[in-house]
Amino acid sequence: MRFHVLTLFPEMVMDGLNTSIIGRAIQNGKIELEAVNIRDFATNKHMKVDDYPYGGGAGMVMQAEPVYLAYQSVAEQISSPRVIYLTPQGSVFNQRMAEDLSKEEDLIFLCGHYEGIDERVLEMIVTDHVSIGDYVLTGGELPAMVMIDTISRLVDGVLHNDDSAKYESFAENRLEYPQYTRPEEFMGRKVPEVLLSGNHAKIAEWREEESLKRTRERRPDLL
Numbered sequence: 588m589r590f591h592v593l594t595l596f597p598e599m600v601m602d603g604l605n606t607s608i609i610g611r612a613i614q615n616g617k618i619e620l621e622a623v624n625i626r627d628f629a630t631n632k633h634m635k636v637d638d639y640p641y642g643g644g645a646g647m648v649m650q651a652e653p654v655y656l657a658y659q660s661v662a663e664q665i666s667s668p669r670v671i672y673l674t675p676q677g678s679v680f681n682q683r684m685a686e687d688l689s690k691e692e693d694l695i696f697l698c699g700h701y702e703g704i705d706e707r708v709l710e711m712i713v714t715d716h717v718s719i720g721d722y723v724l725t726g727g728e729l730p731a732m733v734m735i736d737t738i739s740r741l742v743d744g745v746l747h748n749d750d751s752a753k754y755e756s757f758a759e760n761r762l763e764y765p766q767y768t769r770p771e772e773f774m775g776r777k778v779p780e781v782l783l784s785g786n787h788a789k790i791a792e793w794r795e796e797e798s799l800k801r802t803r804e805r806r807p808d809l810l
């Protein structure tokens with residue numbers, strides 16, 4: 588799986604994803620990540636990539652041309668690329684969307700900044716408009732990182748134990764059961780007896796019940 592991120596802040600994306608499980612997956616070649624600096628495609632001598640909005644109003648808008656050229660530099664190596672524009676105006680990202688996107692070989696993420704990007708280039712290149720929630724961030728870099736982290740966990744070989752993605756929250760529309768580790772007792776609170784019993788059928792039954800109970804309490808909308 589190859590991720591290509593079009594951004595004005597490539598170091599933010601590279602630094603943000605280069606640690607822990609995702610950093611290891613990049614080093615082991617399970618996933619590839621490149622951040623393309625849109626500013627490198629500015630065609631004026633000040634390397635300016637934004638301008639005032641037509642019709643007036645607050646802030647600046649990213650210009651169409653550098654975004655298009657940055658896109659072209661990546662897209663010419665890929666046949667029919669899927670281009671995700673991170674925007675608060677998109678469909679809200681979820682695990683099902685991550686599963687769908689994890690089947691692609693290449694994904695291009697387009698990060699806006701300031702007031703956003705000139706609509707004309709969005710009409711020309713974007714295939715998916717995706718939001719990470721109903722709030723407004725300063726840029727698309729954090730949303731792109733959130734999506735790349737989530738999708739990468741579904742790529743074969745990224746997690747040591749592939750089962751951990753299968754039985755997690757949102758698989759089968761449930762939240763995961765509570766987890767415990769050593770010691771058996773912490774400040775007077777004991778690990779549930781059943782988890783120490785070694786009886787795998789009983790443990791599975793307990794986990795199933797806890798998962799349902801937790802989902803009913805915290806996210807009844809999932810059921």
Ligand code: SAM
Binds near residue numbers: 700702
């Ligand atoms: N003026 C835009 C609007 O009202 O819809 C918001 C622009 S926002 C300040 C700048 C950039 O941050 C957007 O172009 C987008 O790439 C990114 N962004 C902000 N909030 C986001 C969210 N919830 N999900 C995904 N991307 C977001």
